[in-house]
Amino acid sequence: MSSDSVDNRLQCPNCGASIRPDQSICPACGAPISPSDMASRSREKASQMIRDANQNLVQAGAGAAESAFGLGCSLGVLLGLALLALIFILGSRNWILLGLVAIGAALFAAGASAIISARAKSATMAGTYARDVEPEIEKTIQSNRFTRQEFDALANEILDKNAPLRRYLSLPPETESANSETQDHEF
Numbered sequence: 234m235s236s237d238s239v240d241n242r243l244q245c246p247n248c249g250a251s252i253r254p255d256q257s258i259c260p261a262c263g264a265p266i267s268p269s270d271m272a273s274r275s276r277e278k279a280s281q282m283i284r285d286a287n288q289n290l291v292q293a294g295a296g297a298a299e300s301a302f303g304l305g306c307s308l309g310v311l312l313g314l315a316l317l318a319l320i321f322i323l324g325s326r327n328w329i330l331l332g333l334v335a336i337g338a339a340l341f342a343a344g345a346s347a348i349i350s351a352r353a354k355s356a357t358m359a360g361t362y363a364r365d366v367e368p369e370i371e372k373t374i375q376s377n378r379f380t381r382q383e384f385d386a387l388a389n390e391i392l393d394k395n396a397p398l399r400r401y402l403s404l405p406p407e408t409e410s411a412n413s414e415t416q417d418h419e420f
């Protein structure tokens with residue numbers, strides 16, 4: 234498999250033909266590709282990749298959390314029913330006690346399900362990151378000739394504060410900006 238990473242190529246601003254990062258002239262129409270064209274194209278591509286990757290993590294995490302929560306709740310309901318049946322079989326006809334046990338079981342099931350789903354979410358996101366996102370980042374860095382620092386700086390810029398992808402990248406602290414020309418938009 235000689236993957237040529239076609240989807241990571243740049244496009245000619247004039248005719249849209251794909252251009253390798255090392256070409257300074259479009260092979261199709263001959264238009265010169267200026268370094269700044271290249272840089273902004275690369276940035277655009279990488280930005281899109283970063284947004285997609287983050288979205289990928291969000292969706293994978295949400296799907297896992299939802300199914301784990303559903304599973305936890307069903308197990309909780311079964312457990313609660315079993316508990317009620319047991320108490321009933323043991324001879325208690327105290328309806329208030331049975332009601333309290335039912336409520337307690339429901340609360341416990343909801344709490345346990347929330348914990349289970351949070352774990353499923355982070356485990357699934359970590360798996361998705363390792364399997365899909367990490368290789369994609371490597372590919373983007375190589376094909377656009379970024380350094381890892383440049384890539385991380387870009388990610389830091391475009392990802393919002395709660396983006397899950399942040400957790401997996403070694404991003405610089407949010408509040409400190411090494412870049413003096415960055416404007417401060419915090420109120």
Ligand SMILES: [Zn+2]
Pocket residue numbers: 245246247248249250259260261262263264
């Ligand atoms: Zn062209």
